[in-house]
Amino acid sequence: MFVLDTLIQGILLGGLYALFATGLSLIFGIMRLVNLAHGDFMIVGAFAVLVLVEALGLPIVFAAALAGVAMFVLGYALQRLLLNRTLGKDILPPLLVTFGLSIILQNGMLETFSADTRRLSLGPLSEASIPLGGGLAAGVVPVLTLASAVLVILFLNWLFYRTETGRAFRATSDNPEIAQLMGIDNNRIFSLAMALALVVVAIAGLYLGARATFDPLIGPSRLIFAFEAVIIGGLGSFWGTLIGGIILGLAQTIGAQVSPEWQTLSGHVVFLIVLVLRPRGLFPRSVD
């Protein structure tokens, strides 16, 4: 029974990590940009939802949708006005700029919202669970998290493989120079990618803020798990990112059953093993 419980909890945890990682996977896959402010943008997303709920009294679903639109605009402007200027042969400038952004976002939120701990309240739903028999139960919010991760990935796969924009995304990812020769405006594609990524980030922020509490400085703690899920899954593959998240989640819950001291560590160990055996991850799409 308790083996089953560990597996269920691990898979549900993996759903959360996959949701954290998908936005990162999207921009890393297309423009090789390592966004060190990714975790902080999740918190920005969570605060955006919170402000809309508290200031306008919107139901949380509408607030989240509106926050998603706001994050789309923010992402587009951010890439267009700032990050596009840092992209080039050298990978260091975008790293440094997003690192700086991370610090600015944290302290900006600290100034605006104070150090108070906040939560996106789902009412009785937050503690509800689905009984699975034999004393097992799956929390409703974790199940919703996993379902959202799957839906987000289904949508992104449709966008990437069934639409013209998606073709442009893939072309730019494979070879930006030749894509440009074919008349694709790389800067616009990059800006769209960042805008989409921040929408996904807002969804991740919604669940991060609803499943527990958050404060302006908690973002970076989730960054490493997002990176690990992307790398385990392989660059450029969204399903890979989901599998990567689930592998990481399972490694952590199984490790924690051995001893809580092993919880974080076993996740890192599995990540290193994958990195040694399959340096490009389990399901890499691109060929660089």
Place this chain on the structure above:
Amino acid sequence: MKNFSNARRQFLKTSAAAGAMAAAGLCAPAALAQARTVKIGYVTPQTGPLAAFAEVDQFTIDGFLQSVSGGIKSGGRTFDVEIVVKDSQSNPNRAAEVAKELIVDDEIDIMIVAHTPETTNPVTTICEIEEIPCVSSVAPWQPWFIGRQGNPGDPATWKPFDYTHHFFWGLEDIIAVFLNMWNQLDTNRSVGGLFPNDADGNAWGDPNLGMPPAFAAARFDLTDPGRYENLQDDFSAQISAFKDASCEILTGVVLPPDFATFWTQAAQQGYRPKAASVGKAILFPSAVNAIGDAAHNLSSEIWWSNVHPFSSSLTGQSAADVCESYESQTGKQWTQPLGFVHALFEVVTDVLKRIDSVNDVEEVSAAVAATDLQTLVGPVKWDGANLPPFAQKNVSKTPLVGGQWRKSDDGLFRITIVDNQTYPDIPVGGEMQPIG
């Protein structure tokens, strides 16, 4: 250059006064009345993960400056007071760095520091080296005293300090408070422990010096699954361990987001203990309110509250007055550090009233050691009461009682004191209630 010109102006002023005195041929008190400005340095974590502690600073400093706006009278002279505040960014290295800046660049006369060992320890260590009198608080005394020793593992080598004094409570007080609260309830005496792999978690969970031996002596069984890393998203291993051992009591020293994750997941998995007494996680009302309805009757140690029967030696305000004025001025609920930051300024003011010259660090430190003051957080007196011999010189213990968070009519959670066996003067507002 600024310092030089200040000193020069000071010199000119003093010699002018001396000249005037010589001319008048008598020692006029008026010439002595204006002594130089005393500079107080204050290191506090205004940004970073500990920033919630420092939210009471601005209110307290404003109130203090107002109460001493006419200067502090000591014997025949009056000290003007200036406070230089520096942000530790919640980082011990940064705390040490700004402490040095305060001493070397700002030339402070006396240091105060508060808010967790991460802030107090580096600052008090620098003060001890630089021979600057320092008063600290808001860190349990064991990590403050033992953590600063060259060899924390060997009590024979522990030495008292000359320039640094601390007031707060210790682990033994938390243990007593928790046991008293649990004994009010009818439970199976099985306790689940959530101890992270950090300084607090290791100290609380230490099998020899922490909570386990004290629980065993009081006939409580502890289930300790092991140290976990801070900021987890899953606590299923701990929850299943506590369910297996049918722990009706939960304890630990947990970060606020981790406790919210644990408590929510535990509810989803059908685990609800009768008592949950945790440190750190539910210190601040914002964290408790964020947990929501499930926070009702969570319990913890209470350092200070609006019903504590103490009043300020600076303003005469009672604890209730201070809390009320904080809430009306900031629009936020009062927090426990409020009383202690206020008390730090009370102690410094009291010390300044009892010294002849602020330039003589030995005299200032002796005055700190001789403090016997009724403050907003209770009596502060470095007489070594209820302390082991090694810590008696530098530590003064403040009272600790137990309380529960309960939802009040306005929807906000507030503290109700439920156990005062450790300090009967503090009134209880009710009995310990089981959760659920």
